[in-house]
Amino acid sequence: MGAVDPVVVESAAVLARHLRQGRDRRLAVLEWFSEAGMPVMPGAVPVPEPPMDAVRQALVWVLQRSAAQRLVEFARHAAGAGEEGQDALYNLADRLIKPYRGLAHPSVVRAALEADEDLPEGPDFKGMVHLVAAIGWGAEEVGGDALAVAFASFGTFGLTVEDWAQALGAAERDGGPPVDWGLLQQHADLRGRTLRASDEELVRARTVLLGLRGFYWLYMMHGLFMPDTPALAALRNLIDECGMGPVLDHAIALSPSARQLGENLAICMERPFDGLYETLVEQLGKDPDVFSITGDATGPAGFDETWLRAVRELSAPGRAVGGGADDDPGERLA
Structure with a gap:
């Protein structure tokens, strides 16, 4: 008996992770496609790409039902x-x-x-x-x-x-x-656009979506006392100059369901989102120190500690935020 192709084994494993009883297989394919675009951690096995025809069919299926x-x-x-x-x-x-x-x-x-x-x-x-x-x-x-x-x-x-x-x-x-x-x-006409999309365009939409999701998270966390740095301020300013903050809020889900993932992917094939992604990546290349506070040599560790300290002070006993000392600022923004 010949050896089983490891790509086949890994493909079956990733599909099984996203399938459950009673769930449509097309939703699992979309989550598989998203997972395949994530960065590979050191020592981890890369997730193979699902068949692109299956991705396209799943996207169209989701859009038809949106x-x-x-x-x-x-x-x-x-x-x-x-x-x-x-x-x-x-x-x-x-x-x-x-x-x-x-x-x-x-x-x-x-x-x-x-x-x-x-x-x-x-x-x-x-x-x-x-x-x-x-x-x-x-x-x-x-x-x-x-x-x-x-x-x-x-x-x-x-x-x-x-x-x-x-x-x-x-x-x-x-x-x-x-x-x-x-x-x-x-x-x-997102459905028609998706039907005409090449495999390369689908992969590009995924790159744009995953990238914008990260940038949007950095943008919104400023409201929850994330320490401000020149690099973060520059990214936020670019989003504001384009007027895209509310648009990202509407179009990019930070923790999407599989259906939201499909809709978000289709939207990210559009030029404004692709252009914003490129602009933000270019700015990030110019100033990548988003988690380095000026004058703090501890780098990201100091950034995290400063942020946690600000949140602790915000929720300290006796400091009510909009109606209660026990309010969780994260929940109030959910």
């Missing part, structure tokens, strides 16, 4: 149905979209915790249903007021509904080139 895709397809089918179709779309959105507010900017969160104040609310993403309507019916049918609500729901650059309404109105009054709303429809 709330966002279902809403987009419903909006397209309801085009031309008048007020009845619009009411049906918004009723469906109420059923499919769980109430969710994004996290406030980490600097605002940090300031609130320092001042023993309640944490401020982040952007309300529910308004994005108006963008779905625009994809299905056209921006003119939805109207500028609804689109202003939709864009403001992202929280980008802190712009309000009024800010967006003025900007959209000015663009229309100035008589310049019309806004290419067709781009909305192109970016909404």
Whole structure:
């Protein structure tokens, strides 16, 4: 009997780790694909790549069942149905979209915790249903007021509904080139984009997703008193300059389910996410000392101790944070 190919053995092992009774195999394939992109620890056996066709099929399967895709397809089918179709779309959105507010900017969160104040609310993403309507019916049918609500729901650059309404109105009054709303429809076709993606594009999307997940974690942990360093500040500033903080909050899950993982992978094939990843990697190459506090020769060990000390002081008896001395700042941000 010939020797068994070790790649086959390891592939069977990793698939078994993610399979359980009653679970769809496609979800396990997506987690396998994610695990294969993780850094290999010294002495560990590299995780082989799953078959790319299986990854692509799993992604399409997840996207077809996502709330966002279902809403987009419903909006397209309801085009031309008048007020009845619009009411049906918004009723469906109420059923499919769980109430969710994004996290406030980490600097605002940090300031609130320092001042023993309640944490401020982040952007309300529910308004994005108006963008779905625009994809299905056209921006003119939805109207500028609804689109202003939709864009403001992202929280980008802190712009309000009024800010967006003025900007959209000015663009229309100035008589310049019309806004290419067709781009909305192109970016909404994640399923088609995934079907056309090459193996290399799928692997690249994984690289972007895993990288952005790390950068987003560094960004948000500033709100939980992570010590600030010039390198960390530079990364946060780049994210803010691009207005991508709230977008990452919406699109990148730090501990994703397999379904969220599929949706996140598809999103990370889009150019804005790829471009942001490249920009942040370039900055990290210029200043990699993210965990080195200026003047502290202990490096990452001193960084960790400084952070733990700040959290202990925050939760010390007698120091209530927004309503109770026993509050866990990590739980309050969950």
